[in-house]
Each structure stands twice: as C-alpha cells, then as structure tokens.
Amino acid sequence: MPAVFQIKSSDENINSIHDTFYFENKYLTLVNSVLNDWIVYYRPAKRAGEPGGKAAGYFATARVISIHPTEGRPGYTTARLAEFFEFPSVPFSVTAPLAISKFYYERNMQESDGSLNKHANQQRVRVLSLEEYNAILEAAFDQHQTETPPEVHVLPYAGFQEDQPEPFLRSRFVTSRALRDRTFSKAVGEAYGWKCTMSGIRLCALDGSYEIECAHIKPVKDSGPDSVQNGITLVRTLHWLFDKGLISIGFDYRIIRSSLYQDPKIDGLINATGKIQLPKNEIDYPHPDFLRYHRKHIFVP
Template sequence: MTKAVLTTKVTPVYDDLPEIRYHFPKSYLRQVSEAVGDWIVYYEPRRSTGDPSSSGGRQVYFATARVEHIIPDESRPDHFYAEVSNYLPFVRPVPFKEGSLFYEGNLKKPDGSTNKGAFGRAVRNIKDSEFDLIWQAGFGHVIGIEERTRPAPDAPEDPMPPLDGFHETPLTFLSDVPFEQDRRIVEQLISRPFRDRAFSAAVKSAYNDTCAMSGIKLINGGGRSEAQAAHIRPVEHRGPDSIRNGLALSGTFHWIFDRGLVSIDEDYTLLLAKDRLPDTIGRLLIGDRRLIVPERAELRPHPKFLDYHRREIFKG
C-alpha cells in the first residue's frame, strides 16, 4: 500500500464524485492499485474543465479519503473507478506550494522551480511523510497545532474565508510536530468526534458562519458562531462528510431540516412540509425563500444529496 494524490477538476472530465468514487483511465491503474487500502488526498488543479484554456481552479489539496477497491467501468473500455470511503474535506484547503515548501517533493526541481512534467500527472503516489504534512496543514485548526492571526487592514479579501474570519499563518513549522505517524493519523481520520469537528469547521467556513435558510449570522464574544453544520444525506444513511453534503444552519433550521420538515429543490428553492410548521418559520426564512449557497460552485450542495433528502427525508 502507498498513499497518493488524485487530481479532479471543478468540472471533471471523467465521471468523478470524489466523495464516493474516482474515475480514471488504465494509464493510472498501477498507481491507484498501489493505494488500495490506504489514504489519498484530492487535488484541484488550475484548469477547471477539460478545456486547456480554462482556469479558476484553486490549485489546492482539498480533501482526504481512503481507497477501498477498484472496479472496471463497464460502459467505457480501459477505464476504472476507485471507490472510496471516509471522505473528509480539509478545513483549510492546502496550496501545493507555500513559500519554498512543496508538499510533494517530486514537484520541485533542484533549482527550486516547479516540475511541470510531474505536475501534469493526474495520479501521483506520495510518501507517508508528505501525506502527513498535507494532512496537518489541512486540519491544523482541529488538531490544535495551527495559530491564527487577524488579517492586516489592507489585506485583500480571501475568496475562501478561514474559520471565524481569521487568516492562516504559513505552516512551515509542521515538520517539527511530533506524531506517531500512520497509526495516530488513521485513528483521527476515522474517529467520529474528529470528523464532526472537521466537517463542522469546513462547512461553516464555506458558508461564512451564516445560516443558509435565514441569512442570520450570529457570532458570540469569543468568536464562536451560532450556525451549525448539518448533513443533507445523514451519516446514518451513509452520507459523506463533504461540504457538498453539508449546510450551515441555525439550531432551529437544523432541527426541522433533519426531521424532513423543510427541504431544497433543484434550483435551491426551499420546500416546506404542508401543515406541519407554524407561520413564524416562514417569516424567518430569507426573503425569496432560496437557499444561500457559497460563491464557488464546487462548494455548493450536490444535486445527488439534495435529491436523496427530498426522496427519503422530506415529509412534504
């Protein structure tokens, strides 16, 4: 077994659903096969689509998951699916390079420039130590090794605001953090309390601590937001801990959403269960009764998870 980086675009060329599966051609079969039973990180490249001139991708590692097995694509010769489990988004998307630090050593040439040939491979096997650095950088908030500083007054607006409105300090010190490497990391990544904290932080950051149904944002004196992170497809229904399977909701709307008293249509229109809610709930909803979603399309609720909630949870 060995760990790997799997590249997937904002609008994938292949039939990717990173929370569940990764679609790839036979040319990468050996690299993916070596990662079966081990952990991978997902990388979002600069190109957002299959068009070579496209851009807009964040060039970040954005999530981790575990490869369970590989199955052939019955509809497309010489293509395969890697089915994954334990998907978890990073609280802080991690750039492939920070200062002089390349998280993947093979991406750095001896002169310090980027090895574009290595970078062009969609699947790249990595060392355990490189995975550890990426993992620590992505979950620094949750594991308590990352400091936070307020942005400078003239700092540009961050398109992906970090948790609680703070900007992150560079993580150049991570290699000095003591870890009982793989065992401790795996224990963390499959621990429900850890996953709940990471999922909550990532979802609330994506929604800027704002309730997606009411538009209300409340922050206490200690910087903690009132919003909660809700799963669209519940964990007990095999729903992944993905930002695209999450919503930031106030306590009240989290309660009624989990109980199927409100749901979300394909166009993000809010659906209310008939004759089951008091009129006061309607008055708390955002004016046009459409869900507030993140600006970046790749962070918005995925249609598959919304469809599941409407079919299996909603009591409308």
C-alpha cells in the first residue's frame, strides 16, 4: 500500500530524505503497511516569513525498505528508503475551468461539502490508494490534462485494503531508467541554471538545448539516488574527468585535482575561484555524503 510522507523545510532530516524519514510512533502501524512499497513525498506551502525552500507539492517517490526505532529519540521511528526519485512538483490540488470545487489527488482531503479536510491535511503520514499514487505520478509527467482530473479510488482515511496487483503505470514510472535520467537531468539543470558548475560555461543552441551534462555524484550503479542533491552540471570534458576520478569536490566545494591530472590546459576551464558554483537554492546544494563518497570511492588521489 502506498502512502504520503509529509515534510517541512524545518525538519531536521531535510537533507537526508533520500534515505531516511523520521516519524512519530502513532504512525507506526500505517508505515508498517508501506514496508517494501512506495511513498510519495509532499512539501506543504511555506508559512508567511519562512525563508528559502521550494514550491509546495508532491515532489519525489521512494521505496520503504526497513523500519526501526530512532536512536536517542523516544517516541520516534525511522523509515529507511531506497530508489529515491525526484520529479517535477505536483500541486496539492487542482482547480479546473468551470469547476465548482477543487480536485484533490488525495481524495480523503475533501469533505462532503467540498471543503478541505483539515485533520487529514495535518497528518505527516497518510495512506494512498494505488490509483491516487499513479495519478500523482501521471500529473508529474503531464500524462493527463488538469481540465479532466483522473478518476481515483477513495479509501477510508484510516484503514487498509487487500493487496492489489502491481499496476503497469507505477512500474513504468519508478523503474524506467530512461525516464529517471531525463527527469534527473531536467531537475539538476534547472537548479544550476544550465551552467557548468566547475567552469561557469553556459552555452545554448538555437533549438533550446544546452551544452551541459548532468552527472550523478554517487553513481546510480552504487545506489546513488536520482536527487538534485546527488547531481552537478558539467561540460562534457569535465564530466568525463569527474566520472574517471581525475577531479572531485572537497568538503568546502573546492575542486580537487588528481595526481594523474596531466594536461594544464584543462585548468583554463576551471572557475577562477577554484570552487564550484552552487545552486541558488541551498536545499539543492550537493549533499556532503555524496561528495564524500566520490572522494573516497571514485577519486584517484
């Protein structure tokens, strides 16, 4: 059974949501029902005056692989995640032309009079039907028009249903490597303004494409997630050097060169500061764990 995990910009594990989600024990039964199944992350709207952050909406999916007590935090449990996949943000609700009321992807959010179910909206973990889960992913990839919202099965807010067959739609979205790569590249490219983080080069062709490649810092083959925090933008030559371990990035975002780095002409491509150019949004900065992995397992000193 899928579920929604709701986070806020103030959550202490905001930078590790690709593999960890802390939740209150009152949600333990529900999260246990999601074990080995998929969740969708939801980010609520910022309160007035809150700095930074990203737009509200559903923005990622991942699979729950284990659940265990949170060390040092009585009353909390930790869900461990894998196969994290960040996708274009989907709004909480849709108002279609000529519609009398809003369409909610989580149908339990709507009271019988059409108003928002405020109690359900405040829950950090919420059950989803398979149809609701698929509708959210469909919306992320423009698979339907908002004027005709998809029909979804309504579940009781607190309840369970018998296992259903794995739908083709969900499998296609979460297992397609080509789709994941395209989505990852778009998200990382936009975060960095389609500019090479190591050289500052930003070249755009007449067809709107950029001379940029979006690299996973921790490779996919080593279980690196499809997260903006695990991506950087590089021109092709620097991408090759990065993947081969001839350059890397220090804890202070300084560009590190391997002892095998032989051609000083490449230095002409590197930013004069010697550091990478970071995204505008701090939440998109490269994650220290991924940079550490690259330095330890890929970089050649």
